[in-house]
Amino acid sequence: MSNLTKEESEYLKSKLRRYPNVVETEIVGAEWSEHCSYKSSKRFIRTFPNKGNRIVLGPGNDAGVLDVGDGYVVTVHIESHNHPSAVDPYGGAATGVGGVIRDILSMGSRPIALLNALRFAPPQSQRGDESSSYSRWLLRNVVRGIGEYGNCIGVPTVAGEIEFDPSFGNYCLVDVASLGFCRRESIVRNTAKQGDLIIIVGGATGRDGIRGASFASTVYVRNDRSAVQIPDPFLEKLIIEAILEALKEGTINALKDLGGGGLACCLSEVSDKLGMGFVIDLANLHVKEKGMSAEEIMLSESQERMLIIADNSKMNNIKRIFERYGLRYAIIGKVATHGNLVIKHGGRIVANIPARIVANAPPASRHFKRPLYISRLSGPLKLPPSRDLTKTLLRMLSKPAGSSKEWAYRQYDHEVGARTILRPGEADAAVLRITDRKFISIKLDGNSKHCYIDPYHGTLGCLSESCRNVVCTGANPIGIIDHLQFGSPENPEVFWTFKRAVSAIRNFCKFMKIPVVGGKVSFYNETPNGPIKPSPVIGAIGLIEEKRLIRRPSLKDGDTIFIIGRTKDEIGGSEYLESIHHITGGNVPKLDLVVDKLNRRSVMRLIENDTVSSVHDCSKGGIATALCEMAILGHVGFTVFIDDIPNSCSRIDNLLFSESHSRYLIGTQEPKKVQRILSDVKGLVFFQIGSAYNEKVVFKTKNEIVIDTNLRTLTRNFGGLEHVMSS
Amino acid sequence: MTKVGIVVFPGSNCERDVHYVLNRVLNIPASYVWHNSGRISEYDSVVIPGGFSYGDRLRAGAIAAHSPVVNELQKMAKKGNIILGICNGFQILAECNLLPGALVMNNSLSFVCKWATIEVNSNNSIFTSSLKRKHKIIMPIAHGEGRYVASDRVLTKIARNNQITFKYFKDNPNGSIANIAAVCNDAGNVMGIMPHPERALVNGQSKEAATILQALSIHR
Numbered sequence: 003m004s005n006l007t008k009e010e011s012e013y014l015k016s017k018l019r020r021y022p023n024v025v026e027t028e029i030v031g032a033e034w035s036e037h038c039s040y041k042s043s044k045r046f047i048r049t050f051p052n053k054g055n056r057i058v059l060g061p062g063n064d065a066g067v068l069d070v071g072d073g074y075v076v077t078v079h080i081e082s083h084n085h086p087s088a089v090d091p092y093g094g095a096a097t098g099v100g101g102v103i104r105d106i107l108s109m110g111s112r113p114i115a116l117l118n119a120l121r122f123a124p125p126q127s128q129r130g131d132e133s134s135s136y137s138r139w140l141l142r143n144v145v146r147g148i149g150e151y152g153n154c155i156g157v158p159t160v161a162g163e164i165e166f167d168p169s170f171g172n173y174c175l176v177d178v179a180s181l182g183f184c185r186r187e188s189i190v191r192n193t194a195k196q197g198d199l200i201i202i203v204g205g206a207t208g209r210d211g212i213r214g215a216s217f218a219s220t221v222y223v224r225n226d227r228s229a230v231q232i233p234d235p236f237l238e239k240l241i242i243e244a245i246l247e248a249l250k251e252g253t254i255n256a257l258k259d260l261g262g263g264g265l266a267c268c269l270s271e272v273s274d275k276l277g278m279g280f281v282i283d284l285a286n287l288h289v290k291e292k293g294m295s296a297e298e299i300m301l302s303e304s305q306e307r308m309l310i311i312a313d314n315s316k317m318n319n320i321k322r323i324f325e326r327y328g329l330r331y332a333i334i335g336k337v338a339t340h341g342n343l344v345i346k347h348g349g350r351i352v353a354n355i356p357a358r359i360v361a362n363a364p365p366a367s368r369h370f371k372r373p374l375y376i377s378r379l380s381g382p383l384k385l386p387p388s389r390d391l392t393k394t395l396l397r398m399l400s401k402p403a404g405s406s407k408e409w410a411y412r413q414y415d416h417e418v419g420a421r422t423i424l425r426p427g428e429a430d431a432a433v434l435r436i437t438d439r440k441f442i443s444i445k446l447d448g449n450s451k452h453c454y455i456d457p458y459h460g461t462l463g464c465l466s467e468s469c470r471n472v473v474c475t476g477a478n479p480i481g482i483i484d485h486l487q488f489g490s491p492e493n494p495e496v497f498w499t500f501k502r503a504v505s506a507i508r509n510f511c512k513f514m515k516i517p518v519v520g521g522k523v524s525f526y527n528e529t530p531n532g533p534i535k536p537s538p539v540i541g542a543i544g545l546i547e548e549k550r551l552i553r554r555p556s557l558k559d560g561d562t563i564f565i566i567g568r569t570k571d572e573i574g575g576s577e578y579l580e581s582i583h584h585i586t587g588g589n590v591p592k593l594d595l596v597v598d599k600l601n602r603r604s605v606m607r608l609i610e611n612d613t614v615s616s617v618h619d620c621s622k623g624g625i626a627t628a629l630c631e632m633a634i635l636g637h638v639g640f641t642v643f644i645d646d647i648p649n650s651c652s653r654i655d656n657l658l659f660s661e662s663h664s665r666y667l668i669g670t671q672e673p674k675k676v677q678r679i680l681s682d683v684k685g686l687v688f689f690q691i692g693s694a695y696n697e698k699v700v701f702k703t704k705n706e707i708v709i710d711t712n713l714r715t716l717t718r719n720f721g722g723l724e725h726v727m728s729s
Numbered sequence: 730m731t732k733v734g735i736v737v738f739p740g741s742n743c744e745r746d747v748h749y750v751l752n753r754v755l756n757i758p759a760s761y762v763w764h765n766s767g768r769i770s771e772y773d774s775v776v777i778p779g780g781f782s783y784g785d786r787l788r789a790g791a792i793a794a795h796s797p798v799v800n801e802l803q804k805m806a807k808k809g810n811i812i813l814g815i816c817n818g819f820q821i822l823a824e825c826n827l828l829p830g831a832l833v834m835n836n837s838l839s840f841v842c843k844w845a846t847i848e849v850n851s852n853n854s855i856f857t858s859s860l861k862r863k864h865k866i867i868m869p870i871a872h873g874e875g876r877y878v879a880s881d882r883v884l885t886k887i888a889r890n891n892q893i894t895f896k897y898f899k900d901n902p903n904g905s906i907a908n909i910a911a912v913c914n915d916a917g918n919v920m921g922i923m924p925h926p927e928r929a930l931v932n933g934q935s936k937e938a939a940t941i942l943q944a945l946s947i948h949r
Contacts, residue, residue: 149840153871154781156742236740236784326763327739415842415871418779420746420931435931 005031010364017359025345025353028297030360032263033270036525039363042491043523046504050518051511056480057519058189064108064259065182066519067189068481070545075189076442077111077182078543080485082524086231087176091140095147095176096233097305102180103157104259104308107242110190110249111182114419115434116152118162119446119539120144121175125166125402126726133171138727140174147233148178149413154235155242158422159414160432166403167450169535175527177485177539179446183436188249192256194276194311194337203324203331204241204307205234208290211264211303237306244327245308253319256311266300268309273343274361282335285348296347311337366491373495379455379587383573386583388655392709394582395626396719398659401581404623405722428635429554430471430619433546441546443477446539449622451575454535455590457499460575461506461538462593466663468542469516470619473602474666476551476609477544482511484521484540489533491525499536513595519543551609555618557636561694562673566601566680567665568687569625569649571656577623578659591662598664604683605666613676616669624659626701626709628667630716633699639713641700642692654708658701669694731946733759734772738793742780743815743927750927755939757946764798774811774945775802777818779925789832789874790820799825811855811945812919816872819911819921828912828921829887830879836904840873847910847924848898853891854917856944865898866937868924875923877905877912887912894920
């Protein structure tokens with residue numbers, strides 16, 4: 003049972019000039035799955051700008067590598083585990099963490115941080131539907147899976163985001179990213195010569211996760227538990243330490259993790275990349291049970307396994323290290339000069355096929371068509387008049403989407419590793435110490451509501467937001483990672499949205515001169531109810547050159563508040579429209595690249611001049627919720643004059659809740675200095691809008707008080723997710 | 730100069746943090762000691778760091794408590810060497826009876842990572858001798874099995890002997906009996922603590938956390 007299409011079978015036959023046997027068909031089927039081959043997306047994502055002074059290795063590797071100076075590099079990668087998590091949220095999410103950690107390890111770097119971006123259907127009960135209890139079950143177990151795996155291996159989970167939308171009903175998106183750190187010269191070079199040994203270390207291979215890659219490459223229709231893998235974080239921890247030790251001793255020539263597609267994909271990709279053939283005997287591999295067929299062994303996605311290629315003379319060192327950690331390993335074969343993957347099973351050859359053919363799937367040509375719904379949704383809105391805005395604001399803060407995510411991040415050890423400077427919930431992005439002087443800032447962002455209505459500007463918005471988030475901590479963005487998640491690429495309307503997201507990333511990164519260092523594409527995120535909303539998730543990696551630049555969003559008593567950027571009538575896809583008025587549609591915020599860059603540079607200038615005490619990005623939930631977050635974090639109230647906010651809004655609720663991009667809120671003890679610095683920037687839109695003092699939270703115009711509440715009420719309403727999850 | 734050994738088990742994961750803070754922040758020379766290397770007695774003081782030794786299979790610390798290193802630690806404890814168990818280290822010391830009581834699943838049934846306020850309850854141990862009673866300290870916690878429990882008899886005894894070194898103040902994060910966050914042995918040279926003093930020194934300057942760790946460099 004292979005998943006090759008008729009055309010692909012024909013193509014394979016013509017390349018081989020013979021019929022492939024069953025094992026060969028299975029190997030090729032796994033490698034040519036969308037999940038492993040990127041056959042629909044490859045030619046599009048190739049167009050991303052991926053060059054730059056800091057890029058040591060870009061996309062196409064297990065992880066991207068960025069030079070951070072002083073002889074050090076950071077490695078970064080993002081993965082998702084959507085299908086598995088929808089079946090088994092605990093195991094699916096945990097093995098997702100394990101997978102991305104091994105990608106970081108494959109580069110030769112020590113994993114130092116984990117991040118996640120999660121998407122579920124709304125968890126709070128609405129009009130007696132059942133999907134909310136399923137959503138809570140998924141969310142509870144995904145968070146537990148991520149937490150228990152990361153906690154056990156001692157890698158801190160430092161940042162994340164959670165979005166709720168009905169399009170994720172009976173499904174979920176679980177994206178995990180990891181950051182690694184090492185000396186530049188420690189990056190594995192991946193070489194091999196004839197006679198080198200091929201070793202598999204770690205978990206025994208069993209009948210778990212068989213055909214996981216193919217499972218993830220079709221529409222999610224059934225609870226295929228056998229396609230889900232079983233996590234063992236303790237084993238992963240031993241592998242991390244043992245491999246780093248073996249690398250330090252210079253015993254490893256090439257290294258790769260086993261992930262989607264198991265041995266089939268790992269062996270064919272490494273063999274193709276090295277340009278060397280492999281002769282493997284599967285009988286040598288340590289397995290969980292007797293009687294597994296060659297196909298089962300080749301396609302098993304049993305977790306916590308790594309492939310090592312080493313010189314025969316180094317085997318004693320490797321053996322000593324593995325035995326000290328109590329790790330099982332097997333020498334399964336040797337490197338050969340021919341380019342073939344020769345797989346034996348107990349001496350009998352069961353597959354003999356050029357790795358070049360296996361590792362290079364024929365590209366799939368996909369049609370695209372602008373979805374009809376887009377024109378329908380971008381029409382004018384009929385919005386009821388705004389009522390009590392104080393009540394509205396408190397409702398926004400108390401929705402699971404707008405409320406504190408402490409319920410989730412409290413379950414993650416976010417401080418192990420002694421590097422975490424800014425913790426989850428404390429700032430716009432995580433900040434980690436990498437050397438005694440330098441710090442890395444990192445954040446993931448997505449917005450399926452914007453991307454559904456306008457995939458191009460929605461994706462631009464995610465890029466801008468993730469960059470804004472790291473800028474708010476005092477960092478300069480130095481790299482972007484992307485994870486493009488869509489429904490079936492065979493659906494022309496879905497594929498059109500994918501192409502628009504790709505254009506957005508290309509244009510943004512070219513204009514900003516920030517390279518894409520890594521990414522991933524995940525298609526077939528759909529259930530019988532239809533595809534998910536387009537959900538690109540963007541990660542920005544920022545570098546902080548000095549400790550004094552680190553900023554938090556918490557307001558200080560006596561701060562004068564400024565806003566940078568203009569607020570427009572861009573209410574489409576906003577939290578306000580979707581969660582208060584239950585309307586999908588309208589004007590999605592548009593990103594002006596020139597303005598975005600100008601505003602970002604101006605904020606950096608303020609930070610560098612030591613003139614600001616707090617900086618916060620203004621995005622989901624608009625100005626009103628952003629200011630409240632600053633107040634809650636700083637334990638101080640504020641009064642803001644609405645008339646002073648630069649805007650082109652037709653209504654006051656739009657002004658308070660619009661999610662227009664490129665806006666920053668700033669708190670300062672030196673308003674005159676800020677005014678002077680910002681006035682020097684030609685074309686910059688900014689204004690002094692209020693100040694922070696006592697406990698009261700007030701938004702007023704010259705005629706009336708529009709929002710009137712206090713810090714205690716805000717804080718009490720901010721625990722909405724906690725409330726929903728513990729009910 | 731006192732030599733501090735950091736015991737490393739398979740699955741320990743805070744050993745690098747302790748190593749960094751002792752050597753780089755507090756200037757106390759400390760080295761890693763693999764649990765079955767038979768070399769821990771070459772050191773004057775010992776830290777058993779946090780983590781998930783042996784994956785915390787069975788019960789937190791249960792498997793590590795059967796490592797050969799435990800015999801050596803027992804001898805050292807008797808001799809008066811200073812031993813500090815942090816988080817998983819506390820669980821291991823309790824499992825091998827170097828400390829009274831046991832640590833079980835938090836009453837919330839989930840892992841909890843945050844900063845907690847603890848209060849000095851007894852300054853009868855070497856770790857707390859220079860701290861004032863009732864003094865409040867905020868310190869990071871991160872554990873799933875951190876709820877300290879003991880029988881009434883043991884509880885009365887350790888209270889009478891001033892072995893309860895720290896208690897959670899107001900907000901008890903795990904439901905431990907009598908709000909206990911740390912206990913020491915009878916002689917006051919062995920202490921187990923659930924909060925992480927080393928983490929309080931990464932992102933700030935906790936004098937009190939430094940005091941606890943500096944006890945390791947006291948010559949006895």
